[in-house]
Structure formats: C-alpha cells, structure tokens
Amino acid sequence: MIRVLLAEDQAMVRGALSALLNLESDIEVLGTAADGEIAWRELQRLKPDVLVTDIEMPGLTGLEIAQRVRRQELPIKVIIVTTFARPGFLRRALDAGVGGYLLKDAPAENLAEALRTVHRGGRAIDPQLALEAWSEADPLNDRERQVLRLAGEGQSANDIATQLNLSHGTIRNYLSEAIGKLGAANRIEAYRLARQKGWL
Amino acid sequence: MIRVLLAEDQAMVRGALSALLNLESDIEVLGTAADGEIAWRELQRLKPDVLVTDIEMPGLTGLEIAQRVRRQELPIKVIIVTTFARPGFLRRALDAGVGGYLLKDAPAENLAEALRTVHRGGRAIDPQLALEAWSEADPLNDRERQVLRLAGEGQSANDIATQLNLSHGTIRNYLSEAIGKLGAANRIEAYRLARQKGWL
DNA sequence: GTGCGAATGTGACAAGCGTCACCCGGGGGT
DNA sequence: ACCCCCGGGTGACGCTTGTCACATTCGCAC
Numbered sequence: 176m177i178r179v180l181l182a183e184d185q186a187m188v189r190g191a192l193s194a195l196l197n198l199e200s201d202i203e204v205l206g207t208a209a210d211g212e213i214a215w216r217e218l219q220r221l222k223p224d225v226l227v228t229d230i231e232m233p234g235l236t237g238l239e240i241a242q243r244v245r246r247q248e249l250p251i252k253v254i255i256v257t258t259f260a261r262p263g264f265l266r267r268a269l270d271a272g273v274g275g276y277l278l279k280d281a282p283a284e285n286l287a288e289a290l291r292t293v294h295r296g297g298r299a300i301d302p303q304l305a306l307e308a309w310s311e312a313d314p315l316n317d318r319e320r321q322v323l324r325l326a327g328e329g330q331s332a333n334d335i336a337t338q339l340n341l342s343h344g345t346i347r348n349y350l351s352e353a354i355g356k357l358g359a360a361n362r363i364e365a366y367r368l369a370r371q372k373g374w375l
Numbered sequence: 376m377i378r379v380l381l382a383e384d385q386a387m388v389r390g391a392l393s394a395l396l397n398l399e400s401d402i403e404v405l406g407t408a409a410d411g412e413i414a415w416r417e418l419q420r421l422k423p424d425v426l427v428t429d430i431e432m433p434g435l436t437g438l439e440i441a442q443r444v445r446r447q448e449l450p451i452k453v454i455i456v457t458t459f460a461r462p463g464f465l466r467r468a469l470d471a472g473v474g475g476y477l478l479k480d481a482p483a484e485n486l487a488e489a490l491r492t493v494h495r496g497g498r499a500i501d502p503q504l505a506l507e508a509w510s511e512a513d514p515l516n517d518r519e520r521q522v523l524r525l526a527g528e529g530q531s532a533n534d535i536a537t538q539l540n541l542s543h544g545t546i547r548n549y550l551s552e553a554i555g556k557l558g559a560a561n562r563i564e565a566y567r568l569a570r571q572k573g574w575l
Numbered sequence: 576g577t578g579c580g581a582a583t584g585t586g587a588c589a590a591g592c593g594t595c596a597c598c599c600g601g602g603g604g605t
Numbered sequence: 606a607c608c609c610c611c612g613g614g615t616g617a618c619g620c621t622t623g624t625c626a627c628a629t630t631c632g633c634a635c
Contacts, residue, residue, distance in 0.1 A: 185458065190483020191391035194398060258385065283390020318582080329564030331621070345583050351623050361591090361623080363563060364529030518612085531591070545613055551593050561593080561621090578634090585628070592621070598614080605607085 177294045180221055181207045182214035182228040182237065183256075192227075192256075192286070199287045211235025215243065223251060224294055225274070227286070230257040230264060238264070241271035252293045256286065261373025262307045265300070275299035313374040319353040322346055324375060327366030377494045380421055381407045382414035382428035382437065383456075392427075392456075392486070399487045411435025415443065423451060424494055425474070427486070430457040430464060438464070441471035452493045456486065461573025462507045465500070475499035513574040519553040522546055524575060527566030 179196060181204055183189040189207050196202050205221045208214035211234035218226060218240070226244070228237035235243075241253045254275035255268050268276050274293035277285060278301050289299035315323070325335045332346045339346070350362055359365035369375060379396060381404055383389040389407050396402050405421045408414035411434035418426060418440070426444070428437035435443075441453045454475035455468050468476050474493035477485060478501050489499035515523065525535045532546045539546070550562055559565035569575060 185479040186482045187456065187477070187479045187486060188388055188391065191388065191395040194395040194483070195391040198394060256387065277387070279385040279387040282386045283394070286387060327563070329559070329561060329567055331561070333621085342584055344585060347622065347624085348583080351625090354623075359529070361529055361531070363527070367529055533591085542614055544615060547591095547593065548595095548614085551595090554593075576635105580631100580633090582631085583629080585626105587626095588624085590622080590624100592619100594618085594620105595616105597616090600613095601611090603608100603610085 177202045177290055178221075178224045179204050179290065180214065180217055180223040180226050182209075182211070182226065182232065182240070183207070184210055184229060184232045195283060196227075196287065196290075202287060202290060211237070211240060215240055218244070218249070218251065225252045225254060225290055227254045227256055227290070230255060230259065230268075238267050238271055241268060241273045245272045254289060254293055254299070259373065260301075260304055261371065262304065262311060263313055263373025263375070265304050265373075266309075266313075267373075269300075276304070277301055278304070311372070313372070314356040315353060315369065315374055319349050319356070320369075320375060322349045323353045323362070323366055323369055326350060326362045327370070377402045377490055378421075378424045379404050379490065380414065380417055380423040380426050382409075382411070382426065382432065382440070383407070384410055384429060384432045395483060396427075396487065396490075402487060402490060411437070411440060415440055418444070418449070418451065425452045425454060425490055427454045427456055427490070430455060430459065430468075438467050438471055441468060441473045445472045454489060454493055454499065459573065460501075460504055461571065462504065462511060463513055463573025463575070465504050465573075466509070467573075469500075476504070477501055478504070511572070513572070514556040515553060515569065515574055519549050519556070520569075520575060522549045523553045523562070523566055523569055526550060526562045527570070 179202060181189060181193055183192060193204050193207055196204050205223050206217050208217050211232045214228060215235055228240060230237040237255050244251055244253055252274040255273055256277050256279060258279050260278055265276050275289045275298065277289055281301060292299045322335055333343055335346045336343045354362060354365045357365045357368045359368055379402060381389060381393055383392060386409065393404050393407055396404050405423050406417050408417050411432045414428060415435055428440060430437040437455050444451055444453055452474040455473055456477050456479060458479050460478055465476050475489045475498065477489055477499065481501060492499045522535055533543055535546045536543045554562060554565045557565045557568045559568055
C-alpha cells in the first residue's frame with residue numbers, strides 16, 4: 176500500500192486527483208492540502224510515503240517543500256505535478272532531489288504509474304522535458320533576475336532603483352544586460368522570454 | 376441519467392475530473408475532448424445533455440463554443456469550469472447564455488451539484504464572482520484592447536502600427552487612452568491590469 | 576603589494592514613450 | 606446646408622529606455 180499526501184491549491188483539481196488515485200487498489204490518499212504550509216504540517220503529522228504536489232501554491236511552493244524534505248532528510252519521496260513545462264523548474268526540482276516531475280497534460284494514468292515507480296525508488300521524469308532541461312542554462316544572474324521581475328510588473332527604472340537602493344543607471348545597465356543575454360528587443364519581451372523558460 | 380461531455384486541455388485534470396464525475400450514480404461521462412475543435416465535433420456527434428468545459432483551450436475557447444451552441448440553438452447546457460476569477464470572463468459567458476460558471480478552486484463536490492442544477496434548468500454561478508461581474512464594466516474599446524494586447528507582447532508602437540496599418544502616432548494615442556482609463560503608469564501596468572480583469 | 580574581476584555608478588546619446596492640443600474628412604441628425 | 610461626432614493623423618514637449626564607454630570600489634589570488 177502506497178500512502179500518499181496530495182497538495183494542490185485548486186480545490187476542484189485536488190478533489191478530482193484524489194478521487195482518481197483512490198480508484199487504485201494499491202494507493203491510499205491519507206490526506207490533502209490546499210497550500211504549501213498546510214502541506215508541510217500534514218507531511219510531518221501523517222508521514223506519508225509519497226508527497227504529490229503542485230508547484231505554484233500560496234505560502235510554500237512545491238519546490239520549497241522538496242528542498243526542506245531533502246534538507247531534513249525525511250524518508251518521503253516527492254512528485255511534482257505541474258502545468259508548467261519550464262525547463263528551469265525541472266532543473267530546480269531535480270536539484271531539490273525530487274523523485275518525479277510530471278506535467279498536468281500527461282495522461283492521467285501516468286500519475287499512478289509514476290507513484291509506483293517512485294515508491295520503488297525509481298524516478299519518473301517527463302521525457303521531453305528531461306531533454307530540454309540540461310540543454311539551455313539560465314544565463315541570468317541574481318541581480319538581473321530580480322530587476323527583470325520588477326520591470327515585468329510595470330515598474331520604471333527609477334521605482335526599481337529606490338526599491339533596491341541602487342542607482343537609476345545601474346538598474347538600466349542590468350536591464351540592458353538581461354535584454355542582451357536573452358536576445359530580446361526590450362524589457363517586456365525579455366520578461367516574457369525569461370518567464371516562459373522558468374528563469375523568472 | 377445526466378449525459379455529459381467533458382472538455383479540458385490538461386490531460387491529467389481531464390482524466391481526474393472524468394473519474395470524479397463517474398463516481399456519481401446519476402452522471403454518465405459520454406466522452407472527453409482535449410481541445411475546442413474536438414469538443415465541438417463530439418458535441419454534435421454525442422448530443423450530450425451538458426457540456427462541461429474549460430475556457431482556455433487550443434483551437435476554440437470554451438466561451439466560443441458556448442456562443443456557437445446558443446447561435447445554433449442546440450438543446451445543450453454549458454457549464455464553464457475555469458481557473459480564472461476574471462469578472463470579464465463571467466460576463467462574456469453569461470452573454471453567451473451558459474448555464475453555469477464555476478472556479479476550479481471551488482470544492483469538487485460543487486461540480487456534480489452544479490451539473491444537476493443546470494440539468495434541471497437552473498443556473499449555477501460562482502457567488503462571489505457574480506457580484507463583481509456587473510460592478511465594473513470594461514472601459515476599453517476595440518482598438519484600445521487590440522493595441523494593448525500587442526503592446527503587452529513586447530511590440531513597440533512602430534511594430535503595432537505596421538501590423539494594423541495605422542500610424543505610429545495613432546497607436547501611441549490609443550495606448551495613452553488605455554493607460555489613462557485604467558489608471559496605470561505605463562503600458563506594462565495597463566496590460567497587467569486589463570488582463571487581470573479579463574478585459575484582455 | 577600588484578593585478579584581476581565582480582559589482583555598482585556616471586554621463587552621454589539616440590530612440591522610444593506618454594501626453595496634449597489640434598487638424599482632417601466623412602457620416603448622421605436636424 | 607449646417608453642425609457635430611468619430612476614427613484617424615500630426616507635431617511638439619519632456620520624460621524614460623536601451624546602449625556604451627569609462628570610472629570607482631572592494632575583495633581575493635598570487
């Protein structure tokens with residue numbers, strides 16, 4: 176019997192996935208969590224074999240939970256199930272030592288199958304994504320990422336400067352760097368590109 | 376027996392929702408569709424009582440399907456199930472005569488309940504959203520919407536001008552109008568605001 | 576110490592952006 | 606015939622962006 180905790184913020188999807196997994200005779204859904212913090216608490220209380228979690232959740236993200244599990248050396252496997260086919264996410268997930276990484280647009284049967292594989296100690300990584308992941312590295316450094324994120328929210332160079340205690344000019348330099356590295360024409364395009372790759 | 380067709384582009388969610396609905400004794404899932412065009416074909420072939428559909432799908436969106444159903448006066452109810460709590464979407468859905476509009480972060484049991492209500496001829500609209508929907512009207516006109524959408528993709532005023540066969544200056548005027556109406560500081564913020572409200 | 580390389584700043588320039596006041600031409604009312 | 610509204614355009618103004626070449630400072634390696 177594989178004992179599972181399910182974390183996913185959209186209630187309807189959570190309920191549906193739970194129903195789906197409960198149809199399997201060798202899988203038992205111990206509980207579900209609507210956000211990252213609840214998931215973390217339930218994880219410690221229920222001690223499941225496997226945590227199945229989304230990435231984007233209020234509070235803790237799925238990636239952050241995976242990092243904590245690894246840091247505390249808990250005997251719990253983590254499977255990420257997410258909408259986003261972003262190589263950067265997969266990469267960070269692998270760095271956090273997750274057992275599986277599936278996309279929500281993979282067939283539903285894959286989930287139970289992946290659960291069994293991971294429970295046996297194997298890995299279940301979405302195949303197309305696995306290829307892309309190591310092909311293209313994130314060219315941005317921390318500052319560039321940070322500045323690009325704020326610029327993408329509509330803030331001007333001046334706004335960002337005050338917010339980060341840097342000078343107006345420096346911000347523009349970083350932004351220019353980022354735009355160049357990404358081969359974009361302006362901050363908006365750069366933001367979109369970076370976001371799409373999961374480099375945020 | 377309520378005969379249902381389910382349209383949703385994410386395979387895993389599709390499978391899970393299908394499993395969920397099949398647990399109900401009075402509901403039968405006739406089939407599922409992975410995008411809007413398939414959904415439209417299956418709709419005509421299977422003649423279900425109710426179509427449960429996502430909004431954002433490749434090909435036809437759920438809203439467009441609802442509009443077609445109404446235009447052709449098919450005896451099929453439509454229930455929209457979506458992630459997006461955007462008042463503008465609900466409004467367009469109501470204009471298209473849908474029977475129900477639920478959010479994916481409503482509890483899973485609501486879906487079956489809504490199906491029954493709509494099948495009986497009632498309406499199932501997410502309550503909080505219903506309030507907001509009529510409170511704030513979309514202030515943008517067609518040109519502004521169009522221009523703002525392109526600007527949000529990172530295109531410059533010049534790019535947009537050539538694309539729409541308008542002058543450089545006119546584009547900037549429209550953009551300025553849109554920014555003003557939305558109370559934004561620049562195109563990026565304006566784009567984000569409009570998008571968030573579902574005015575796109 | 577000397578030297579190198581990050582990280583941050585500066586100043587200048589051209590291009591793009593946001594705003595505004597105003598112009599033009601074609602429908603519709605009346 | 607008149608006016609007025611509407612979609613579109615013009616030109617000018619000042620500010621923001623994107624780029625680049627060149628400082629400054631600090632820390633680390635040797």
